[in-house]
Amino acid sequence: MRSNFRNSQSAARLSLVTLASVSASLLSACAYIPSVSGDKVLGLVRPYRLEVVQGNVLTKELVARVKPGMPKAQVRDLLGSPLLTDVFHDNRWDYVFTIRRQGAEPQKRQVVAWFDGDRLKSLEVPDDLPTENDFVAAINTKGKTGNLPKLELSEAERQALPLPPKREAPAVAEAMGAQRSYPPLESKQ
Template identity: 45%
Template sequence: MRLSILNPLMQPQARIRSGAWPRSALVLAACMALGACSSVGEKMPSASSVAGFVTPYKVDVLQGNVVTREQAQALQPGMARDQVRGVLGSPLLASVFHADRWDYVFTLKRQGQPPQQRRLTVFFKGDIMDRIEADELPSETEFVSSLDSRRKTEKVPPLEATEEQLKAFQARNAGSAPAPAPAAPAAPSTSYPPLETSGAPR
């Protein structure tokens, strides 16, 4: 009888002990996972180093009129406004308050390069050009070469072999040249009967 009284009292403790086992296993697994995450973080590359390899594409932004050194040299004092417009194109800025000047501004923004800005101002007296003020302007070839964003290789590999290389190749492969294949035997000649015989009924 004593055993039957103790047995119901023992069951809640057994339930507590059996419920503690999954909880402690869960806590142990969580601690191990957190410890693994901290050691993996040291070996994996950081977001900043990955961002150095993968960068988004940014479109080149060209604004304004491209004015080259050759165009600026073509301008002469005494030219009419229409002649200046024919050489440089329409000005980017033509103010009502400053009718005696035209401003040509060119801006180039490219990915991975500092932005460039060049300015040329044409001054008029009435409708006749008086003088120009300009930044250092590139020549046309310099400007076109600055737009080429492809990677420049240091040296172009040779695409043809020299005479010495050909002779060395022939000398090296002279002993290992394959023997010519024997000629195939001539096929026996065959004769076929004619398809139609002359004088046969149709």
């Protein structure tokens, strides 16, 4: 009976020593696993990042159309609805634009429109506001710099466009069925 007890004690010690050595080797192996660094996970895999675009894209060409003295409705037609408006400060509209794309630098711009009543008083425009071509080049993640899309037609190209077909006014169909004449709803007395 005593030999059984010794065997079980030695087996328990052996299993504890084995468990301790396995745990120590596993913990020391964690130092060699590459971690999440930069854009890559485990140093190998680059996860997909969702493109986040918020606000109104404002360019130098769009902002140049807006002039002091314009009504709020006209400013909204040209620049779009502002991203931020405040009930307590209805004389200020904030046009904020942010974009994060994989492979491109994040961008953030803010244009502030100040109003005096219903008329535009002034427009605060950042110095780094891009032109339309510069904006397209900044969000181009393909690495092509010379193959930007053409944004506007020349006058010769406009003249070469075919005219839309002329539509004739639809013929008015004659009423079918019995024609009735109703007396006026109010009687004259």
